[in-house]
Amino acid sequence: xxxxxxxxxxxxxxxxxxxxxxxxxxxxxxxxxxxxxxxxxxxxxxxxxxxxxxxxxxxxxxxxxxxxxxxxxxxxxxxxxxxxxxxxxxxxxxxxxxxxxxxxxxxxxxxxxxxxxxxxxxxxxxxxxxxxxxxxxxxxxxxxxxxxxxxxxxxxxxxxxxxxxxxxxxxxxxxxxxxxxxxxxxxxxxxxxxxxxxxxxxxxxxxxxxxxxxxxxxxxxxxxxxxxxxxxxxxxxxxxxxxxxxxxxxxxxxxxxxxxxxxxxxxxxxxxxxxxxxxxxxxxxxxxxxxxxxxxxxxxxxxxxxxxxxxxxxxxxxxxxxxxxxxxxxxxxxxxxxxxxxxxxxxxxxxxxxxxxxxxxxxxxxxxxxxxxxxxxxx
Numbered sequence: 001x002x003x004x005x006x007x008x009x010x011x012x013x014x015x016x017x018x019x020x021x022x023x024x025x026x027x028x029x030x031x032x033x034x035x036x037x038x039x040x041x042x043x044x045x046x047x048x049x050x051x052x053x054x055x056x057x058x059x060x061x062x063x064x065x066x067x068x069x070x071x072x073x074x075x076x077x078x079x080x081x082x083x084x085x086x087x088x089x090x091x092x093x094x095x096x097x098x099x100x101x102x103x104x105x106x107x108x109x110x111x112x113x114x115x116x117x118x119x120x121x122x123x124x125x126x127x128x129x130x131x132x133x134x135x136x137x138x139x140x141x142x143x144x145x146x147x148x149x150x151x152x153x154x155x156x157x158x159x160x161x162x163x164x165x166x167x168x169x170x171x172x173x174x175x176x177x178x179x180x181x182x183x184x185x186x187x188x189x190x191x192x193x194x195x196x197x198x199x200x201x202x203x204x205x206x207x208x209x210x211x212x213x214x215x216x217x218x219x220x221x222x223x224x225x226x227x228x229x230x231x232x233x234x235x236x237x238x239x240x241x242x243x244x245x246x247x248x249x250x251x252x253x254x255x256x257x258x259x260x261x262x263x264x265x266x267x268x269x270x271x272x273x274x275x276x277x278x279x280x281x282x283x284x285x286x287x288x289x290x291x292x293x294x295x296x297x298x299x300x301x302x303x304x305x306x307x308x309x310x311x312x313x314x315x316x317x318x319x320x321x322x323x324x325x326x327x328x329x330x331x332x333x334x335x336x337x338x339x340x341x342x343x344x345x346x347x348x349x350x351x352x353x354x355x356x357x358x359x360x361x362x363x364x365x366x367x368x369x370x371x372x373x374x375x376x377x378x379x
Contacts, residue, residue: 023179024182047132079139088131106120120132133158196354210374229322236327239348242329243328256289261320262324264326268295346372
């Protein structure tokens, strides 16, 4: 499992901003539609009933308060009756069944005060008022029929208003943040579980030498080569990429400022006249700016794998501090042929490469007797 630092997390979040925002926006839109947008044209009918536990001639007493609370609890149970809402449905003559009406009703019983509040939602303003009126009247009627009690009066008659969107908007905003947090969780999980090279630090965590974290940091690579090697043949190959010549040429130019460098253009990237190409019969060493160059004719792998090239390399090797072989991709024939001459190999790696693949390739190279000098993180 990959270790991830706070800097890596911030970088990952920046690179995956859409993954953070998308769940938040989806959840915001869904909640907003189900609450604010969908409910913007709905109406709320409200009413309030009060249970009177006292006769007009009696004063307030502890016993009457207890009686009032008990009556409120008993009366509240009538609101659970399915028959109540079926009767309302029959009298209303609407398309809603009793169960639908009950689902649209919200009520609260406060035994201490004897208050019962009702809220009924409907898209039709008149139907909202009529339905809640029938509910409260049918409710009072059932209590009178079953308990012979007529002590429930309106504290507030049925009143209709448009549903407020405030709660819907609040829930939508909360949904956005919940979705964003979920997106952050996803990118953290993705970063932790990912086997791909996420940055230069991943290379170091694998126990490999990081020569440079930037493909243009030739000076740092030069210092590492000077400190770690001497009079060496070094192959430069890309893991996951075939274009390595720009880096190899740039490194050769940097090294040639103070050292003798011979560059073998294995992938034939340098533009020179065909008459200067090396063949099996004649391996030509040309001067290109501040370093020398060998550019084989086609097929280049056959020329590099020849005895003639081997003899030439042995002959001129002591004339240079370093010989670089530009090999292109690590899986190329040139990179395979180059192993017979090389003391070291430098790998160019980008973020598309998996850590397990990198470690495996390094192990394969070193098992063949060539030391991997280090890795350049090629963004």
